[in-house]
Amino acid sequence: MATSLGIRGAFFDFIDDPWRHVGREYEAARFLADGLLVVEDGKITDFGDHGDVSRRHRALDVTHIRDRLIMPGFIDGHIHFPQTRVIGAFGEQLLPWLQRWIFPEELKYQDRDYARGAARRFFDNLLASGTTTAQAFTTSSPVATEELFDEATRRNMRLIAGLTGIDRLAPAEYMRSADLFYADSKQLIARYHRQGRNLYAITPRFALGATEALLAACQRLKQEHPDCWVNTHISEDRAEVREVREVHPGCADYLAIYEKYGLTGPRFTGGHGVWLSDDEFHRLAASGSAISFCPCANLFLGAGLFRLGRATDPRSRVRLSWGTDVGGGNRFSMLGVLDEAYKVGMCNASALEGHPDEAARNKVSPYRGFWSITLGGAEGLYIDHLVGNFTPGKEADFVVLDWNGGPSHQAWRQSLMADEAGPRTMEQAADLLFGIMMVGDDRAVDETWVMGQQLYKKG
Amino acid sequence: MATSLGIRGAFFDFIDDPWRHVGREYEAARFLADGLLVVEDGKITDFGDHGDVSRRHRALDVTHIRDRLIMPGFIDGHIHFPQTRVIGAFGEQLLPWLQRWIFPEELKYQDRDYARGAARRFFDNLLASGTTTAQAFTTSSPVATEELFDEATRRNMRLIAGLTGIDRLAPAEYMRSADLFYADSKQLIARYHRQGRNLYAITPRFALGATEALLAACQRLKQEHPDCWVNTHISEDRAEVREVREVHPGCADYLAIYEKYGLTGPRFTGGHGVWLSDDEFHRLAASGSAISFCPCANLFLGAGLFRLGRATDPRSRVRLSWGTDVGGGNRFSMLGVLDEAYKVGMCNASALEGHPDEAARNKVSPYRGFWSITLGGAEGLYIDHLVGNFTPGKEADFVVLDWNGGPSHQAWRQSLMADEAGPRTMEQAADLLFGIMMVGDDRAVDETWVMGQQLYKKG
Numbered sequence: 001m002a003t004s005l006g007i008r009g010a011f012f013d014f015i016d017d018p019w020r021h022v023g024r025e026y027e028a029a030r031f032l033a034d035g036l037l038v039v040e041d042g043k044i045t046d047f048g049d050h051g052d053v054s055r056r057h058r059a060l061d062v063t064h065i066r067d068r069l070i071m072p073g074f075i076d077g078h079i080h081f082p083q084t085r086v087i088g089a090f091g092e093q094l095l096p097w098l099q100r101w102i103f104p105e106e107l108k109y110q111d112r113d114y115a116r117g118a119a120r121r122f123f124d125n126l127l128a129s130g131t132t133t134a135q136a137f138t139t140s141s142p143v144a145t146e147e148l149f150d151e152a153t154r155r156n157m158r159l160i161a162g163l164t165g166i167d168r169l170a171p172a173e174y175m176r177s178a179d180l181f182y183a184d185s186k187q188l189i190a191r192y193h194r195q196g197r198n199l200y201a202i203t204p205r206f207a208l209g210a211t212e213a214l215l216a217a218c219q220r221l222k223q224e225h226p227d228c229w230v231n232t233h234i235s236e237d238r239a240e241v242r243e244v245r246e247v248h249p250g251c252a253d254y255l256a257i258y259e260k261y262g263l264t265g266p267r268f269t270g271g272h273g274v275w276l277s278d279d280e281f282h283r284l285a286a287s288g289s290a291i292s293f294c295p296c297a298n299l300f301l302g303a304g305l306f307r308l309g310r311a312t313d314p315r316s317r318v319r320l321s322w323g324t325d326v327g328g329g330n331r332f333s334m335l336g337v338l339d340e341a342y343k344v345g346m347c348n349a350s351a352l353e354g355h356p357d358e359a360a361r362n363k364v365s366p367y368r369g370f371w372s373i374t375l376g377g378a379e380g381l382y383i384d385h386l387v388g389n390f391t392p393g394k395e396a397d398f399v400v401l402d403w404n405g406g407p408s409h410q411a412w413r414q415s416l417m418a419d420e421a422g423p424r425t426m427e428q429a430a431d432l433l434f435g436i437m438m439v440g441d442d443r444a445v446d447e448t449w450v451m452g453q454q455l456y457k458k459g
Numbered sequence: 460m461a462t463s464l465g466i467r468g469a470f471f472d473f474i475d476d477p478w479r480h481v482g483r484e485y486e487a488a489r490f491l492a493d494g495l496l497v498v499e500d501g502k503i504t505d506f507g508d509h510g511d512v513s514r515r516h517r518a519l520d521v522t523h524i525r526d527r528l529i530m531p532g533f534i535d536g537h538i539h540f541p542q543t544r545v546i547g548a549f550g551e552q553l554l555p556w557l558q559r560w561i562f563p564e565e566l567k568y569q570d571r572d573y574a575r576g577a578a579r580r581f582f583d584n585l586l587a588s589g590t591t592t593a594q595a596f597t598t599s600s601p602v603a604t605e606e607l608f609d610e611a612t613r614r615n616m617r618l619i620a621g622l623t624g625i626d627r628l629a630p631a632e633y634m635r636s637a638d639l640f641y642a643d644s645k646q647l648i649a650r651y652h653r654q655g656r657n658l659y660a661i662t663p664r665f666a667l668g669a670t671e672a673l674l675a676a677c678q679r680l681k682q683e684h685p686d687c688w689v690n691t692h693i694s695e696d697r698a699e700v701r702e703v704r705e706v707h708p709g710c711a712d713y714l715a716i717y718e719k720y721g722l723t724g725p726r727f728t729g730g731h732g733v734w735l736s737d738d739e740f741h742r743l744a745a746s747g748s749a750i751s752f753c754p755c756a757n758l759f760l761g762a763g764l765f766r767l768g769r770a771t772d773p774r775s776r777v778r779l780s781w782g783t784d785v786g787g788g789n790r791f792s793m794l795g796v797l798d799e800a801y802k803v804g805m806c807n808a809s810a811l812e813g814h815p816d817e818a819a820r821n822k823v824s825p826y827r828g829f830w831s832i833t834l835g836g837a838e839g840l841y842i843d844h845l846v847g848n849f850t851p852g853k854e855a856d857f858v859v860l861d862w863n864g865g866p867s868h869q870a871w872r873q874s875l876m877a878d879e880a881g882p883r884t885m886e887q888a889a890d891l892l893f894g895i896m897m898v899g900d901d902r903a904v905d906e907t908w909v910m911g912q913q914l915y916k917k918g
Contacts, residue, residue, distance in 0.1 A: 001559075015784045078700060083870055084868060084871070085871050085874075085875055086872070086875065087868060087872050087898055088872060088893065088894055088897035088898040090824065090825070090890075090893045090897075091822060091824065093805070093808070093809055105672065111559060121868070121871060124867060125866070125868045126869050128866070128867040129866070144915075220620065237809070238812070278883065298804035299805065299806060300801070300805065300897070301805060302802070302803055302805025302806045302807075302808055302809035303803075303809065304806065304809065330798070330897045330898055331866075331898075332867075332868050333866065334868060339789070340802075342759070343758035343761070343799075345758055346552070346758065346759065346761025347758060347763065348550055348761075349761055350550070350696070350697060350761035350762065350763065353697070353761075361900075364551055365549065365550065366549070407584070407587070407588075407790075407791060407900070407901045408583060408584050408587040408791075408901070409543060409546060409580070409584040409791050412543070412544050412580060413544055413545070413546050413547060415544075416544055431549075434549045435547055438547035438549075438759070438789045439546055439547040439789055439790075441866070441900065442866045442867070449479075
């Protein structure tokens, strides 16, 4: 017998991309001041105004969540599971930072107990941040990938991940040969891909850490498993971009390396893309490839300002997910990502005085921001048929937001936007959401639900 | 009879500028794993290792604070009291943001009840952030200035503030004539300057909002009260810099306007300085004038990246305070300022590949960061004889930091830097402090003490 439940409260989600509704972004959103979500066996079966929906489900067991905004669970498109502990490590740009802080920590994940404990912490932190879906890097050792998928399975959380391949530029004990990477990946794909909510991503760490042999192994995996995802990094840092050209001299630019090995296209994500050329943006758009925008990390490592207004050009729109990039990013919370995304956008906008359209596309309104970490992120990862909003048929992952959660000054700020009874209009709700993203933090996350089950409640 | 107390715990403060100790920044700091601070009538009378100091004060009533780092109270060099509620307001660069969000809110402070309630909230928020001293803007109405000083007096907190003058570019009901500004300022100086811990700043809001008459009134005030402070804005935003040249056509650059009216020199602070020329930096250094670096606001309003490595050039070192710039800055906490300052510095450093010295000066280590919001801020404001570290004779303002305070992932991160017993070396303490500034937030502030009295304890 199916288990059914109803969630009543104020709901905010998206039905379209706000960048397609310039000046009328509210057309892309959906706000129900008093809504009802019906969940059966973890999936949404009905959604709408409480008055309408409740008439169709008279015997429903309803949980009424008051004084909160209920949104789809947040989607983190780019995060490094084995960097959980080394978040916020001092003082280096990308390449020396990897050597000094990251590889030594990731090596610990060859130990199964360490990896298992870390996986528990990782998901605890995601849930406390309102994140219900992540696309994650692991390490070069299968142990970390296994423990990550196993923990996701126990929590029934949707996860995209894969063994992370690297065969140059890392300590010897960290690197794996292309052959071993291929063999381990095959086993992991057979064991985890599409088992429960798990999805497998073929994961070359980045082209700078890959020989031709490793990329050829990725190509073969993709040919043999065309419905797998591909997850990697691209054009993050100036020094990296310069060096990658020397390692792969036949390729005209960074993207061309991944194109050469047939890795781009739907379900491909390249993290960062700070230094992509206009031509690379065009080719990404044309092939249906995605970039994951990670502003916390781009600022923390000083990589630079992602050209958000260029990526969202309607003539050549690139799919995006947004990511924390823990531990290059210093926040686990996607709300922290929205904070920094807004700032990157404003800095870009100010520098684009002669280009008003691109400048305006850089402004991360609450509509654009929250779309990007819900439905937009799902589109970027090609999982929008599964998650991202409250449309019936999708999985019931959602987050319950307390708009006053955050520092001591937040409640008075929010009282300027809506009175204590909460938002009555979409505009009021959006004003509160902007406060959550710019003044609030993880304290705004009051509850996190996965497949219709409450897995986190703020203590 | 004098009231005496002792505070025992782990102390971290500074005795010099870490930028003067490149490669050996620890020389500028002081860490006592087990220290004792002796306070009499609100002032520090003794400080050192517990073993030594306790022998000199045998009958002392000692509070032992365990598992915490005790630092001098934070100093916010640039904050707008009447923008407390409108923090994090969406979507505009500086000039339209002032018109749309700021002036309407500041106008409410003509009402004494509103201003009084807001002053209570303002100091509550400062204390919850660990900030014990602020240099604050008020509004054009004396009511806000009076209420701010009165509340500071009730809490015995050191405050630099002054009536904020503006006679162009604001709504008519907000502006005041130069004559009225002069007369009101005279009254306020007489009533508040050097009364208790209050210090008065002659405060033209910014040159763009000032006619020649208003700046001449400021000049006259400064001549008549040469020991007053001067607080204003300078070179924040590209559009502002362009327009100010049209309003004051006789001046070669932004700084020249303030120079023309005799306002620069010791105790002058210009907020922001994002677009200062090299020549302006030289003249600021030569005259002993200070800039307040406000990275949260510079990013939030998209103004740009302050050239920190230029300002700290030893050949022409400019005094700095660092500020939140609430509400242009979206964090009340100086820890949030350190987060964004680090990121601005890293972005600058990456863009300065051919200039390794300037690039390196942009790196905000925990030493540089925490010096800047304690002793460095005090030097920038010319109050380092009063506050900023634990040197006997200074006022006993301090903050008690919980290095694990913050999001759920902080404690495991910090366990990489020191075990549960806490830091035993300065290096361990500095590693924890970097975690506090980049991963922690106001939740790291466990207690805030002013003049030897605990005024805040985390709930």
